[in-house]
Amino acid sequence: MGKSLVALLCDIAAPVGGYYLLRAFDVAPIWALTFSGLPPALRVLYLALRHRRVDGMGLFVLFIVGIGLVTSLLTGDARLQLVRSAWFSILIGVWMLASLWIGRRPTTYQATLALVPHRAEALEARWADTPSFRRVWRVLTVVWGVGGLVHSGLSVALAYTFPVDSVPGLDTVLSIASFVVLQVVTQVLLAREGTMNRMWARR
Known part of the structure; x- marks a missing residue:
């Protein structure tokens, strides 16, 4: 619970709160x-x-921050900075949908295996x-892939409208x-299929 709270504060609360705090001190939007x-x-x-290692998500976070810094230095465009993560989310959404045809397993299923390695067998x-x-895992991959694309589109629209x-x-x-x-949606679909509930009930 403590680790989740720290992650929530660092990944969501601090960026948003930090932006508005910096703006209160008249820091330019691009640098805020x-x-x-x-x-x-x-x-x-x-x-x-x-832990002397960086996982894939950690590398993705560092990459996004690095792209944001380069964007700030090269363009000075605050709106382009606002949509930096949306473009990569689009790539992830496309990658998830592509996993339905490319590779052995859909992305959502692979992610679940990584989260619960003790249940992999x-x-x-x-x-x-x-x-x-x-x-159900193929359907969930479509749901998350399309959902990610829709979310990214809405983020871009927000950045250039408001x-x-x-x-x-x-x-x-x-x-x-x-x-x-x-x-x-994920929990409803998994509950309707029932396999995961039966597996966890026997733990």
């Missing part, structure tokens, strides 16, 4: 966006030093012998709402 994006990167670096057994189990100072807060609300909706 750049500096307020540092807390997630600092958390990744701290964990990397502590049981999950793989269900994948091999339960058609409905395979089908005043710059309104966008960080609005985009955070949009991101949280999108994540909650996708999680609810």
